[in-house]
Amino acid sequence: MTTPWEQSQRQAAERQDPGLGVIMSERRQLLNLAYRLLGSLADAEDAVQETYTRWYAMSRARQEAVESPGAWLTTVASRICLNLLGSARSRRETYVGEWIPEPLPDPAEWIAGAAGGVGGDPADRITLDESVSMAFLVVFESLTPAERVAFVLHDIFRYPFAEVAEIVGRSPGACRQLASSARRRIAARAETRPDAARQASVVRKFKAAWEAQDIKALLDLLDPGATAISDGGGRAIAHLLPIEGAERIAHLYLTIARLAPPRTILERTVNGLPGLVIESEGRIDTVFAFEVAEDDRITHVWAVRNPDKLQPWQPSWGASG
Secondary structure: OOOHHHHHHHHHHHHHOOHHHHHHOOHHHHHHHHHHHHOOHHHHHHHHHHHHHHHHHOOHHHHHHOOOHHHHHHHHHHHHHHHHHHHHHHHHOOOOOOOOOOOOOOHHHHHHHHOOOOOOOHHHOOOOOHHHOHHHHHHHOOOOHHHHHHHHHHHHOOOOHHHHHHHHOOOHHHHHHHHHHHHHHHHHHOOOOOOHHHHHHHHHHHHHHHHHOOHHHHHHHEEEEEEEEEEOOOOOOOOOOOEEOHHHHHHHHHHHHHHOOOOEEEEEEEOOEEEEEEEEOOEEEEEEEEEEOOOOOEEEEEEEOOHHHOHHHOOOOOOOO
């Protein structure tokens, strides 16, 4: 996240190097791309930082020889993400419990919190659309790294397959097949979803039923085949395996309501859709994302409790750099 001090340093550097502004203007695009590829804001920021490190490791003559700096940065960032996706699979084999993509707050809340309420750098915002909904990112996890990169670059960012091929290191035809395979797998998992206003209504009813410990209301809201997944990463208490079925989920959440210490459940935007967060002692300790079907029943509940993934949700995040 860019702090006010970092912004002043950037402005000073831009006065010395006018071309820096053009290069840094690509940051938002790179961060949006990297987050969709990696499902982690921290990893996305690292990938973007490494991209810029490689750019500035080149001589001025080599930089000036690059016909399109934006295309160069995108290519390098995508290749870094492709490598990270390959290593992430082995890292997640040792991850404690279930791994859920890192949730993001609404940009206005994120920027205000990060900058201590005095505004922030728009370049640091992730554009929240369907491609960063938790349901979408979870499906992305089932794709191979090459499928994920080909699909995100072509279907979301509209890069032609000839350019995707240079990044992935395969032929345009092979990249077309990768994106097509990804598209089929995503379509097979896709559900017809209500609009945000209807989802907000369902989430609000879930919150009310949970707070009232009303098991009948919870069961009415949950699809009989619903799944609840929790991610504590070994850093916070969480159920290690998915919970299947409305009855089991309802009883689990009632147990949590009875045993949990004092806390406040708040309605928040999570990855662009209505969700919930739990605030305890001034900090957010859980972020909930939901998938709601066309019949207004909840089919998936994702609860992120790993504190490493909740930094953007904390009121003081980024305030001190």
